[in-house]
Amino acid sequence: MSGKISRRKLITAGLSTAAGAAGLVAAERIANRYGLIPPDHDGLYGAGETLTYASQRLLTAHASMAREFTRRDISPVFPVNGPVPARAAYQRLLATEFSDWRLIVDGLVERPARFSLDQVKSYPSRTQITEHTCEEGWSIIAEWTGVPVSYVLDLVGASPRARYVVFFPFDDAWESIDMEDARHPQTLLAYGMNGGVIPAEHGAPLRLRVARQLGYKSVKYLSHVLVTDTLKNIGKGLGSASPEVGYAWYAGI
Amino acid sequence: MANTGADSAMFPGLPETGAAAPVRPAEKVPLRRSALVRVTHWMNALGFIGLVISGVAILLAHPRLYWGETGAVGMPSLLDLPLPFMLTGQSGWGRYLHFLSAWVCVIAGGIYVLHGTATRRFARDFAGQTEPPKYSMLQRLTYFAVVIFLFPLVVWTGLAMSPAIASVFPFMVTVFGGQQSARTVHFAVACLLVCFFLAHVVMVTATGFVANMRGMIQGRES
Numbered sequence: 001m002s003g004k005i006s007r008r009k010l011i012t013a014g015l016s017t018a019a020g021a022a023g024l025v026a027a028e029r030i031a032n033r034y035g036l037i038p039p040d041h042d043g044l045y046g047a048g049e050t051l052t053y054a055s056q057r058l059l060t061a062h063a064s065m066a067r068e069f070t071r072r073d074i075s076p077v078f079p080v081n082g083p084v085p086a087r088a089a090y091q092r093l094l095a096t097e098f099s100d101w102r103l104i105v106d107g108l109v110e111r112p113a114r115f116s117l118d119q120v121k122s123y124p125s126r127t128q129i130t131e132h133t134c135e136e137g138w139s140i141i142a143e144w145t146g147v148p149v150s151y152v153l154d155l156v157g158a159s160p161r162a163r164y165v166v167f168f169p170f171d172d173a174w175e176s177i178d179m180e181d182a183r184h185p186q187t188l189l190a191y192g193m194n195g196g197v198i199p200a201e202h203g204a205p206l207r208l209r210v211a212r213q214l215g216y217k218s219v220k221y222l223s224h225v226l227v228t229d230t231l232k233n234i235g236k237g238l239g240s241a242s243p244e245v246g247y248a249w250y251a252g253i
Numbered sequence: 254m255a256n257t258g259a260d261s262a263m264f265p266g267l268p269e270t271g272a273a274a275p276v277r278p279a280e281k282v283p284l285r286r287s288a289l290v291r292v293t294h295w296m297n298a299l300g301f302i303g304l305v306i307s308g309v310a311i312l313l314a315h316p317r318l319y320w321g322e323t324g325a326v327g328m329p330s331l332l333d334l335p336l337p338f339m340l341t342g343q344s345g346w347g348r349y350l351h352f353l354s355a356w357v358c359v360i361a362g363g364i365y366v367l368h369g370t371a372t373r374r375f376a377r378d379f380a381g382q383t384e385p386p387k388y389s390m391l392q393r394l395t396y397f398a399v400v401i402f403l404f405p406l407v408v409w410t411g412l413a414m415s416p417a418i419a420s421v422f423p424f425m426v427t428v429f430g431g432q433q434s435a436r437t438v439h440f441a442v443a444c445l446l447v448c449f450f451l452a453h454v455v456m457v458t459a460t461g462f463v464a465n466m467r468g469m470i471q472g473r474e475s
Contacts, residue, residue, distance in 0.1 A: 044353065045346075045349035045350065045353055047353065047356075048349065048352040048353030048354075048355075048356050049349065049352065049353075051352075051356050052352050052356070056415075056417045056418070059418070059421050060417055060420065060421055064417075064420040064421040065420055066416055066419070066420045067419060067420070067426075067427075069322075073322065073323075075323050075325065075328065076327070076328070077325055077326070077327035077328060078325075079325050079326055079327070131322065131323065131416070131432060133414075133432065135314070135344060136314040136315040136340070136344060137311070137312070137314055137315035137317075137436065138315055138317075138319075138323075138324055138326065139322075139323050139324065139325065139432050139433060140323050140325050140328075141322065141323055211416065211420075212416045212417045212420050213416060213417065214416070242345075245342065245345065246342055246345030246346050246349075247344075247348070248348060248349060248352075252416060252418075253348075253414065253415040253416065253417065253418075
């Protein structure tokens with residue numbers, strides 16, 4: 001009799017394991033299709049990251065807007081993490097006020113382009129006063145002026161196959177964001193800060209602003225924007241420089 | 254799921270009907286604890302320890318608390334914790350572990366609460382619907398403070414610090430008067446939960462560690 005029960009238990013356990021495995025495979029396929037799996041999904045931590053990223057993507061599906069503030073709320077200070085790029089190429093551009101600087105935009109686009117700073121500034125701009133939240137725990141409010149990434153993507157004719165936009169700066173802190181954040185109206189290529197031009201230490205001449213993620217996603221000192229459908233062959237394939245040094249790729253938190 | 258005996262998950266070995274009751278009631282009423290309660294208990298224990306360790310790792314990157322929307326070095330702080338600023342990368346794995354542990358607690362805690370509500374165990378044991386009440390007033394108050402107030406508050410303030418969540422539910426952060434206030438409340442609630450955790454472990458040890466552990470692992474104390 002106990003043999004009968006254990007056999008029944010065995011069959012039940014076997015069936016539920018099979019169903020669970022099939023369910024997981026199906027869930028992964030669906031999640032992949034709808035872009036719910038982050039590039040740093042491997043390992044034990046990756047499980048938590050995937051749950052966080054997927055649930056936040058489902059929640060933010062309708063372009064929720066980061067809170068915006070008034071000029072009175074702008075913080076008196078703005079701490080700077082990390083030095084201005086030491087590379088000669090950047091130092092030369094800095095010394096000549098970025099007159100020879102060009103932003104390369106290529107990848108899965110119909111019309112790869114090189115934009116001068118004046119060209120970038122000539123496009124329709126958006127000014128927003130948003131909170132910058134550092135992964136360390138502090139946060140400040142600043143005003144940013146720039147062209148929406150979405151506008152530039154349309155300008156170069158980004159392919160419908162594109163899934164990510166990668167941002168390469170003059171230092172090693174490259175990042176990427178998914179199309180939902182790239183197309184978000186508050187995601188800017190910013191050249192203005194608090195009413196003036198962006199100071200060198202805050203990312204001159206052009207930096208990214210991703211209003212719904214932690215500060216480290218807002219890459220400074222931009223030089224190259226790549227539109228792509230996969231992050232696998234860039235760097236270690238984890239999506240950005242952050243996971244390579246132990247920080248999550250998705251920082252909507 | 255028959256749950257006939259004492260299921261004092263939160264207060265192992267404590268007198269069940271107040272101070273006048275015998276000290277070891279578990280010896281008289283055989284304790285039976287369902288597998289679901291035991292499994293979710295240890296998942297939550299693991300998750301909680303993960304959250305505390307990783308919470309400290311994250312805090313050490315900026316061990317200073319503020320009130321209001323913003324706060325940074327160079328702005329007035331509410332409390333400077335006597336800890337060093339450690340910018341050595343530990344907040345990276347700290348945050349990875351914090352979210353993994355939080356998911357473990359959310360899943361295990363969710364199952365536990367749904368089960369406790371569906372089987373009316375909460376109502377029976379903790380709302381004092383039995384005569385005489387299974388737990389003393391102090392025990393029930395503590396339980397409710399932790400499960401109904403502190404746990405949801407620590408989750409709420411954690412979510413309030415997320416720029417993405419705040420973009421969907423701005424009231425989650427504005428209700429506290431800003432992101433830095435939410436961070437400070439998150440820290441304060443975490444401290445209270447650590448106190449509760451320590452008190453819980455002290456009680457487990459003081460009232461018969463081996464029997465209590467057996468009760469929460471095997472479901473029976475003997």
